[in-house]
Amino acid sequence: MKKLAGIVSILMLLLAVGCSSQSSSNAGETNENGEWSPTQPIEITAPAGPGGGWDTTARMVSQVFEQEEIIDQRLPVVNKAGGGGAIGWAYIAGKKESPYHLFVASPPLVLVPLNGQSEYDHEDFTPIANVIADYGAFVVKADAKWDNLNELFEDMKKDPASVSVIGTSSPGSMDHMQFVKIAKAAGVDVAKIKYLSDPDAGGLTAVLNGSVDVYTTGVAETIEQVKAGKIKVLGITSEERLEGEVLEDFPTAKEQGIDETFVNWRGFFGPKDMDPAAVKFYEEKFKELNESPAWDEIRKKYGWGELYMNSEEYSEFLKTEAESMKTLLDELGLAR
Amino acid sequence: MFYLSFYQKEVKEMLKKMNQRIALILAAIAVFYLFLSYNLPKYPNAIIDADVVPIGLGYLLLFLSVLLFLDKTVETEAEKQKRNISKSNLLVLGVVFGFILIYISLLEILGFLLMTAIFIFGCSLFLGYKKHVTNGIVSVVFSFAIYALFNYLLRINLPSGILPF
Amino acid sequence: MDAFQGLMSGFQVAFSLQGLLFVFIGVFVGTFIGMMPGLGPISAIAIMIPITYTMDPTVALVMMAGVYYGAIFGGSSSSILLNAPGVAGTVATSFDGYPMAQQGKAGKALAIAAIASFTGGTVSVILLMLFTPVLSAVAVSFGPAEYFALMFMGLTAIASLSDGSTIKAFISATLGFIVVTIGIDSQTGTSRFTFGNANLLEGIDFLVIALGLFALAEVCTLVLNRKDDSMNNNKDLGSLRISKQDLKEMSGPMTRQSFLGFIIGVLPGAGATIASFIAYITEKKIAKNPDEFGKGSVKGLAAPETANNAATSGAFVPLLSLGIPGSGTTAVLLGAFLVLGVQPGPLLIQDRPEIFWGIIASMYVGNIFLLVLNLPLIPYIAKVLRIPRPLLISLVIIFSLIGVYAISFNTFDLYLLVAFGVIGFLMRMFSFPPAPFILAFILGGMMEQALRQTLTISNGSFGIFLDKPIALTLIIVSVITMLVPLFTKKKKANVEKNIDESV
8 A cells, every 4th residue: 555655656756857847938939120929829817716807808808819810829818816916916927028928907916015915016017008997986875965075075074984985895905095095185184084895895785775975986886876866976086077878977076176086997917027029019919909899899898998008108107106006005004 | 340430431531631632722722813813913093903803713712722621521432433543544544635735736837637637546546446447547538528628618727737738 | 567567578588499598508507517616606607708798688698697596506416425515505505415415315315405496496586576676675774783693693503503512613613713814804904814925815715615624524534434335236326216204394494495595695795605504504493303404304405405596596686676796606797797788777677677577587497497407417416426435535636626726726725725624634533513614714704894894884882783673683583592592401411410310
C-alpha cells in the first residue's frame, strides 16, 4: 500500500517537474514598421465571478471582437474572483509585459488599493482604453420631504445623523464615494454621514419601506421605479443631462449648483510595461469596437453610456481620479 | 462484576478528559479570536463598529468551552466508536489527502485535464481498484467530458496547463 | 386587462409549440447544469444569457425561468447521493436524503425529492398567480430590524438540529458564526481576520464550507469503509417505489412547506436556503417522531425539498412585481430581463402582460416537465452509488474540487476546502454536529449585518425593535420556542435519572 502511494506521488511530481521547465515566451510579431499583431489567443480576465458587471463587459467585448472579426484571434474570458478584484489584479501583475493578457476594470481599481485592500493599484498596469461610462443616482421615496439635492443637503448640514444613506457596497467603495463626493461639494460634513451597506442589493427595499432615507445607486436601476411613481431621483452625477425617456428628466447635481461629478468608468488594462506597439494595436481595436454597430446594440441592451478614452487620456484621467478619491478617503478616515 | 465497573469507571475518566481537552483547545481559540477582535482597526464614524459582534462571539465561545469542560455527560458507545480508527486506515486517509494536495498544487501548472485523469486513476488504484482498464477509461473519459463541457459548451475556462487545448 | 384574461394569454404563450419547446430546453439545461459540481442557478442563467440575444423576449424569459427552477430541482441529486450539496438551497436536503440513500433506498430518496419539488413548485405557482399583486407589499415590508428577527428565529433552532450534546451543537454554531466574520466587514469596510491575505477579503464561500464539512468529511468515512460493497448487491437501489404510508407522511410537510417556503421566498434576501432550513426545523419540531430526523426520515427529506422549490417561485414576486432581485441568482435573472429589453417592475403586468403571465403559466408546464424528465432517469442516476467504492471516492473528491474551483478559479479556495474537510472529519470524530455550523454560517452573516444596520438607523438604541411589531413578534416567538424545550427536556432527564437511580 505504502509503496503504491509513493509510486503515484513520484509519478505526479516527475510530470510536474518535466513540464514546468518549458515556459511560453512567444511575444507576438512586430514587423519592420513597428506594428504589432497577436499570434496566439488573448486572455481577458474578469476579476470577479461569472454574472457580474465586469464579467458581462469582458464577455461582451470578447464576443464582439471575435464575431465582428475585429481581432483575428480567440479571446477567452477567464474569471479570477476574490478580494473585490485584488486576486485578479495580482494575477495580471504576475504576467509582466505579456501582450496577451487584458483585464476589465472600473473605479474599484482605484478605490480598493486606497482602502488598503490590494497591493496593486492602477499604476501597476497599462491603461489601454476606456469604453463605458455609467453615472450615480441619489434616490428617495416618492413621498419623501426632499425634492432636490439642495433640500436634502441642507438637512444633512444641520444634522448629519438625521439622514441615513444606503448603498450596495461597503464604505470607501463606489456607492459610498459617489455620494460623499457630491455631498462634500455641497458643504456637508462627510465624515458624519450615516452610511449603511447592503451587499444583497436590499437598498431599494430599504428605501421603499422607509427604513432608510436615501439610496445611492446607478442611474439605470432607478428608471422603472421612477416610472411607477415609487421613488424620485434627487440628482445624478453626470456632467450633463442624459438622453432617453425618463433619463432626460433626472437633474444633474451640477445644474443644482453643486459643482461636482462622478463617473463610473469601465475599460481595459494590460500588465505593466506592455509593449507600446501592442498598446497601440489594442487602442485602435477598441476604437473600432466602440464605433461598431454590434457594440452599439449591446451598449443599448445593457444601458451602458459611451465614453472612449485612449491610453494616454485614460492615464491622465485616472491620475486626477485617484487624487480626488484619496483626499476624500483621508477626510473620512478610511485611507489605509 | 467488580472488574467490569472498574473498567467502566476508567473509560469514563478518559472520555471526560477527552471532552475537557477539546474544551481547552476551544478556549484557546476563543482567546486568540478575542485578541484579534480587540485589535481590529477602529472606524471613526461607525455607530456599531466591526469589532462588536466578534467580541461577543469570542466571549460566547469561551463561555461554551467552560460549560463543555464542566459537562458531566458521558459519551455513548456509538460516539466513542467513531474515533476507533486503525493506524493503517489513518495512513490511507493521510495519503489520500496528500494526493489531493498534490492535485491542487499542480492543477494550474499541468492543467485540469491531465491532473484530473492522473488523480482519478492514481487514487482509485491506491484505494484498491483492480480493474485497470476500466479505471483508465473512466479517468480519461470523465476528465475529457467535464473539460469539454466547461471550456467549450459553457465557456468557463478550466486551466489548460501544458496541453495545447 | 383583468387577471383571468391575462392568465389565458399566458397559457397561450406557454402552450404554443415554441413555448413548450423552450420551457423544455430551459428545464432540461437547468437540471443538467444544476447537477454539475459548482454550477448552481447563477452560473446556469449567466451561461444562457448570450444564447437568448436574438430570441423573442417572452419565449426567452420563459426559458430562463425554466433554467432557474430547473437548476434548483437538479441540485438535490448530489446532496442525496454524495452528501455533496452543490448549492446552498440543498444542504438541508442532505440531512435525511443522504442517510436514506445510504440505506440502499437511493431511488426512493430521489423520487421523494422529485415529488416534493414538484409539489412545492406547483403549489407556489398557484400562489404566485393569485397573490403576486397583493404580496408585492409584503416583499418590501421587511426592513433590517425584521430581517434580524427572522435570522434570529432561524438561529434559535440550532439546538433542535442535533441529537447529541446541546453544548456541542452551540459550539458548532458559534464556530460557524466566527468563520463568517472573516473578510471585509460590509458596514465599515474593515478587513477582519484576513491576516493580510487578499484571498480572504471576500470571506469564505459557502460552497467551501458545505463541500468541506459534508462531502470531504464523508469521503473520509467512505475511505475507512472502502471495502463495503453492500450497494452492489442491492437490487432495490434504483427502485422508485414509495409506499402509501410514505405518501401519507409526506403530504403534511409538503402542504405546509409549500406555503411557508413560498412566503419566505417572497422576502428579498431570505430565499431558498433559509426556507429549506426553516422547513426542516419546523417539521422536526412538530413531528411525532423527531428522533427519526437525520436518519433517513421521509418527512425530513420532503420538507426542505418542497420549501426550496416553493421559495424559488416566491422569489419571482419581488422580481416581477417590483423589479427587486431578492438574491444573487435573481439579480442575474434581472440582468437577463434587461438584456432582452424587458424591465420587470410595477409596470410589467400592465405593459407586458404576455410576459408576466407567460412566465407564470410556463412554470406549471415546466414543473410537469421536470417531474416527467427526472422520474425515469432516477434509476440510472441512483446507480452512481453502485460505482466501486475506490472509484466513487476519487470521483466525489474531484466533484468537490471542481465545485469549489468553479467559484473563484483560485487554488487558495481548494486548500481551504481541504482544511474544512479535515475540520469536518474531526467534528465527526468528536461528535460535534456540522448542521448548526453551516446554519450559523448562512444566517450569522446576514444577522450581524441586519443588526448593525438597524442600530445604525436608530443611532445605537435597541428601542427600535419595540417599534416594529413584526420584528418584536418574531423575536418573542423564537425566545419562547427556544425556552420551552429546555424545560420539558429537563423534566424528562430528571425522570430518567430517577429511574436510573432506582435501578
